[in-house]
Amino acid sequence: MRDGSTEPTPEMVDVEDDPSALRSTFALFPSGVAAISAVVEGEPVVLVASSFQVGISLDPPLVLFAVQHTSRSWPRLRTAPRLGVSVLGEAHDGAARQLASRAADRFAGITTTTTPDGAHLVHGAPVWMECSVHSEVPAGDHDVVLLRVHGTGTVPDTEPLVWHGSSFRALTPRSAP
Template sequence: MAELIPTVDGGVVDATGLRQVFGRFPSGVTAACALDETGTPVGMAASSFVAVSLEPPLVGLCVQHTSTTWPRLRERPRIGLSVLGEGQGLACRQLASKQGDRFAGLELTPTDDGALLVGGASAWLDCSVSDVVTAGDHDIVLLRVHRQCTHPVHGPLVFHESDFHGLARLGAAS
C-alpha cells in the first residue's frame, strides 16, 4: 500500500488549523511567578518558553495581549521561572486557570528579590524583564537570567496536542 503524501492547503490560514499545527510541536511548560507589592503570589503558566542566549543569559516567553496576569508580573523586579516537572500537569492547569486560587496546595519558594519558584519543578530561573517586543497578538518577553538551579530528579513536563506527558528516561548507552 502506497503511503499518502500530505499536501499543504493553499491560500488560507485559519486559526483552528494553525492551532492544530502548533499543537503538533511538543513544548515544555513553565510557570512565571512573583510576589506583588503586598507579598501576594501572582503567576501564570506559559508553554512558549525558549532559550535565547548564553551571553548575556536570556530566555524568552510569549504572552497573549489578553493576559490579565502579565501586566501584574511585568513590573516586578524579579520573576521566577519554574520549568514544570512531570506529574505537574494539574498544577499547570491550576496556574493557567482564570478562576480560584492558582497557588492553592503548591509548594512555593520566594527569593529575596520577590521571584516565586514552584516546588517539584525540573529547573528554576530567577529573572528580570530585559525587553518586550510586540508580535501580533502576543508580546515576546526577553528575560535576563540572574540565577539558575536544576533538579535532575524531576523530569520535564511536556505539553503536546492539548495534553501533558512525561519523557521516557533514556537508558545508558551500550
Template structure:
C-alpha cells in the same frame, strides 16, 4: 475561531514544548501564569524568553516587578500546569512555592528554575515576546520535565 486559526492550533500542537510557570510577588501575594513558549535565547548575556497573550490579566501585575521566577514544571506537576493555566480562582491553591528576597516566585520540586528580570518586551501579533535576563538558575537532574503536546500534558518516556 476561523478555519485557519483552528488549523494553526492543530499544527502548532504537533511541536512538543515544556511547561513553565512565570511568577512573582505582586502586592505580597504570588501571581503567575503558565507558559508553553519558554525558550533559551542567549548564553552571553544569559537570556530566556516567553510569549504572553495580550489578553492576560496577570502579566500587567508581573511585568513591572524587579524579579520574576520561571519554573520548568516536572512530569509529576500536571496539576500545577492546570492550576496556573486557569483563568479563575486562586492559581496557587495547593501549589508549593517559595519566594526569593527580590520577590521572584519559584514552584517547589520543579525540573528547573530561573531567577530573572525583564530585559525587553516586543509586541508581536496577539502576544508579547518577553526577554528575561537570568540572574540565577538551577536544575534537578532527576526530575524529567512536563511536556505539552497536541493540546494535552504528557510525560517523556
C-alpha cells in the same frame, strides 16, 4: 507519497482559508511548560507558558516566552523586579492546570519558595530561574518577552512536563542500552 518514499506526506493547507489548521499545526510541536511567577503587592501572581525557550543568548543570559495581549497576569508580573521561572516537571500535570486556571487561589496546595527579590518558584520543578524583564517585542496577538537570567537551580533527574497535542504529557525515560 513522492520520490519512492513509503512515509506519508502532509497536505499543505492555506491558513487563511482554514485558520484552525495553524492552531492544530502549532499543537504538534512539543514544548516545555513554565510557570512564571512573582509576588506583586504581597500576592503571588502567575502565568503558565508553553512558549518558553532557553538558550536564546549566553551573553547576556537570556530566555524568552510569548504572552497573549489578553493576559490578566502579565501586566502585573511585568512590574516585578524579579520573576521566578519554574520549568515544570512531569509530576506537575495537575498543578499546571491549576496555575493556568482563573481560580482565586491558584497556589492552593502547591509548595513554593519566594526569593528575597520576590521571584516565586514552584517546588519539584527540574529547573528554577530568577529573572528580570530585559525587553518586550510586539508579535501579532502576543508579545515576545526576553528575560535576563540572574540565577538558576536544577534537579537534573526530574523529568519535564511537556505540552503536545493540546495536552500535558510526560516524556518516556530512555531505556538503558
